[in-house]
Every structure is written in structure tokens, then in C-alpha cells.
Amino acid sequence: MYVSGNVSILARLLLCLLLLVHAGAGRAERIGELADFVGVRSNALIGYGLVVGLDGTGDRTMQAPFTGQALANMLSQLGISIPQGANMQLRNIAAVVVTAELPPFARSGQTIDLNVSSIGNAQSLRGGSLLMTPLKGVDGLVYAIGQGNIHVGGVGVEAGGSGVQINQLAGGRVPDGGMVERTVPLDIVGSDGSLTLQLKRPDFDNARLAAKRINEVFDQQVAHPVDGSAIRLSAPEQPGQLVNFMATIENIEVDPRIDDSLVIVNSRTGSVVMNSRVTLRPAAVAHGNLSITIDTRYGVSQPGPFADVGRTVVTPDTEIVIDQGEGALHMMEGAALADVVSALNIMGASPVDLMSILEALKAAGSLRASLKVI
Incomplete structure (x- = not known):
């Protein structure tokens, strides 16, 4: 549950979360949602490639010499030789790293999505096309080939020395741009015939x-x-029954144990998330904000007209105001999430103040939950 803005919104959103939690309480979950079969996993692929067709937003080859070297190597494989020492000032090409995820049971000819990221000083990959790029696994073997037009989610406009940019322009995706060339064998059944x-x-x-x-x-x-974390299963003796056996296992419903009480605090965004098991032991909390305001006004003092003595000076007038805010003592206790939200709402705390209150309650032993700061 995301918390931002005033505390009334905090209370309403968390109360909605409570209703949803109660509505889904006791609902069984599939084992396929709780666990995975060991050996059924994806594999990371990576490759180095070139993007061409950019509208003057590519690498500056003098500052990124590896781009020119890659281009020369590619052209030599196509039967085109470049004179030694030639200075290629190209702005429509960029060196990129291509990453992909090879899903389990992927077969030759299957397509996968590609992520393309610039590693040079290209300003944008928008409108570019990825040239044929081998994608290798951790063992150094080629498992897929990537190629295609790049889709960039950002946009940038420059004019008259000013510019506006939305999202990143130095990275993009090629949907279905990778073609699987090699399969990865999966060891699902152990040597003892178990899953x-x-x-x-x-x-x-x-x-x-x-x-x-x-x-x-x-x-x-x-x-x-x-x-x-592990459950050993006796696999069927006949290989043809293995798929039906695994499918049956994944679709079995279980009533899992309710998770432990947990409060997650994001110190960067001010987000606070609580699950339904958070409770409070009796505690008294006083919270107030200390604010100091310094206001300086400048006046001018000058002698009268035709005076023989005196000079014009600027005189500062500084006023300092200290406001400690309200710091009344409140009793806080709750056996359910609604009680916790109500008690925190009484404090009139902002999301930033809420983090300090929760940390103090945890230190005092009143907050019956694990406090995780991310």
C-alpha cells in the first residue's frame, strides 16, 4: 500500500488494504505459486553488437574507438576493407550490449525479447536497427542470434540550446528480436529418480x-x-507420465501459513507498507514538529536634506520565530491493522514522521512486527 500526501489518505488506503486482506483470508493457493521445480530455470544471455540507422545521435567514434573497431571487423567479414588509419567520423552508429533471458524448455527457432543498452556516448538509440548479434551464455557458447528494429520508450527534443527529455533514450527493446539456436538441457530428475x-x-x-x-x-x-525450502518427490517410473505428474503437483491447492507481521519503510520515497498481522502493544507517544523561521527585512537610514553630517546606510531587521508544534501525549494500542492505522491517524503524522514513529515504537518493543528499511 503506497502512502503519500496527508494522513487521511493514509488511513483510507490502509483500511482498504485491510478489507482486501480479510476478503482473501483463508483462500488456498496453488503449489505452483508457492514453489518451483529445481532444474526448471531460465538462463542469462549477453552479446555485443552495433546499432545503425541513427539520426546523428550515435557514438562519437573519436571518443569511443571500440565502435569504429567493431564496424571495421564487421565490414571485413563482408568483404569490405577499410584503409589503415582511416578516420571514420560516423554519427549514425552506436555500440551496444544486448541482453536476453533464455526461458526453460526453449527450442531452436523460438523467439525471445532483447534488451539493448548503449555502452558508448550515443545520445539516443531511437530509430536504430540492431545488426545480427550473437548472444552467448556463461559457458561462452552461442545460444541465440539477435537482430531487429529497436523500440525506445523515451523521447527527447532540443531547440535553441534548450531540451526536454522523457525517460531514457540510450536503451530500448527488440520484441521477439532473438532467435534461439541452441537448447539448454535441463536436469529435472535426479540420479535417484526424484524431483x-x-x-x-x-x-x-x-x-x-x-x-x-x-x-x-x-x-x-x-x-x-x-x-x-525443499520437498523431495518420488518421480513416476515411466518418463511419459512425468509431465502429468508435475502438472498435478503444481495445481494442488494448499492453505499456506500466514506471513509474519512486517512493516516496510522506503526512506527515499516516504512509502510505508504494513501487512494485516501488524499489532501494537500499549505505548504512549508524543510527537511534535520543531520549526525555526528566520526573516530579515532591510531598511534604509539616511540623513535629512542639506545635512552636513551623516551618511546613508542599510539597516537589517532580523526576526526569529521558533514553533514547536503540538506534542500531546497519545496512548497507542491495537490488535489489528485498523487499530494501528487509527492510532497513527490520531497522531496527525505525515508519512515522513510516520517512519520516525514506527522506528521508535519498534525500539520500545511496542510494534509487534519486523521493521525493514529499504
Whole structure:
């Protein structure tokens, strides 16, 4: 729940969150949402390429010599030789790094999305086209080939020495721009003929509950919890039944244990997020804002007309006002999120003040939740 603005908005938004939490309380979740099969994973790909067709917004090749070297190497492979020492002042080409994610079970001929980022001093990649770029894995082998027109989400305009820019122009995407050329073998079934489920959030209770539900569905001891994050499964003996077995496992519904109480505070944006299990023990809190205002007014003092003595001077008049604000003592206690929000709303605290209050309540032992600052 995002908190910004006045505290009345804070109370309304958090109360809506409370209603949604109560409405969804006790709803079962699929095991496929709680855990993943070990071995079913994606792989990162990376490549170095060139973007051409830019409208004068490419790399300055004198300041980014690797762009010219890459262009010379590409042209030599196409049978075109460049004279030694030639000074190529090109502004319509840019050196880029291309990244992609190779999904599990990807087959040769399947397309994937590409992310393109400038590594030189190009001003914009808007309107450019990525040339054929090999995408390699961590083992150095080529797993995909990328090529296509770049879509840049930002826009920039310059005129008369002034400019306006929205979002980034030095990066973009090529939807379906990568063609898979090599498959990655996945080791799903272990040497002992077992599968392993790994919980996305380790929890001993949830591992026990998931294993129990799996055994109930299959009416035999198929699942054995190993620790708080892993459940070992006995895979079917016939390979043709493996897909049906895994699909059945993923669609089994479990009532997971409710998460622990947690308050997340973002110190950069002033956001405060609480889950429904946050409670407060009795505590008295006084909160007030100290503000100091310094106002200086300047006056002019000068002698009378035709006076023989005296001179004109500027005299400052400084006024200092100190306002401590309201700091009344309030009792705060709550066994539910609505009570916590109501108690904080009484304080009249802004989101920035709210972070200080929560930290003090946690230090005093009143806030019954884990406080995480990001």
C-alpha cells in the first residue's frame, strides 16, 4: 500500500488494504505459486553488437574507438576493407550490449525479447536497427542470434540550446528480436529418480503443509519435506507420465501459513507498507514538529536634506520565530491493522514522521512486527 500526501489518505488506503486482506483470508493457493521445480530455470544471455540507422545521435567514434573497431571487423567479414588509419567520423552508429533471458524448455527457432543498452556516448538509440548479434551464455557458447528494429520508450527534443527529455533514450527493446539456436538441457530428475520442489519463500510449516497435501492427493507417500525450502518427490517410473505428474503437483491447492507481521519503510520515497498481522502493544507517544523561521527585512537610514553630517546606510531587521508544534501525549494500542492505522491517524503524522514513529515504537518493543528499511 503506497502512502503519500496527508494522513487521511493514509488511513483510507490502509483500511482498504485491510478489507482486501480479510476478503482473501483463508483462500488456498496453488503449489505452483508457492514453489518451483529445481532444474526448471531460465538462463542469462549477453552479446555485443552495433546499432545503425541513427539520426546523428550515435557514438562519437573519436571518443569511443571500440565502435569504429567493431564496424571495421564487421565490414571485413563482408568483404569490405577499410584503409589503415582511416578516420571514420560516423554519427549514425552506436555500440551496444544486448541482453536476453533464455526461458526453460526453449527450442531452436523460438523467439525471445532483447534488451539493448548503449555502452558508448550515443545520445539516443531511437530509430536504430540492431545488426545480427550473437548472444552467448556463461559457458561462452552461442545460444541465440539477435537482430531487429529497436523500440525506445523515451523521447527527447532540443531547440535553441534548450531540451526536454522523457525517460531514457540510450536503451530500448527488440520484441521477439532473438532467435534461439541452441537448447539448454535441463536436469529435472535426479540420479535417484526424484524431483525436488523449492519454496520461493522458505518456511518449515509451509513445506510440511505442502508435502501433506501432495500425499493426500496421491494417497501415498510421494512427498518428503527435506528442510524449510525443499520437498523431495518420488518421480513416476515411466518418463511419459512425468509431465502429468508435475502438472498435478503444481495445481494442488494448499492453505499456506500466514506471513509474519512486517512493516516496510522506503526512506527515499516516504512509502510505508504494513501487512494485516501488524499489532501494537500499549505505548504512549508524543510527537511534535520543531520549526525555526528566520526573516530579515532591510531598511534604509539616511540623513535629512542639506545635512552636513551623516551618511546613508542599510539597516537589517532580523526576526526569529521558533514553533514547536503540538506534542500531546497519545496512548497507542491495537490488535489489528485498523487499530494501528487509527492510532497513527490520531497522531496527525505525515508519512515522513510516520517512519520516525514506527522506528521508535519498534525500539520500545511496542510494534509487534519486523521493521525493514529499504
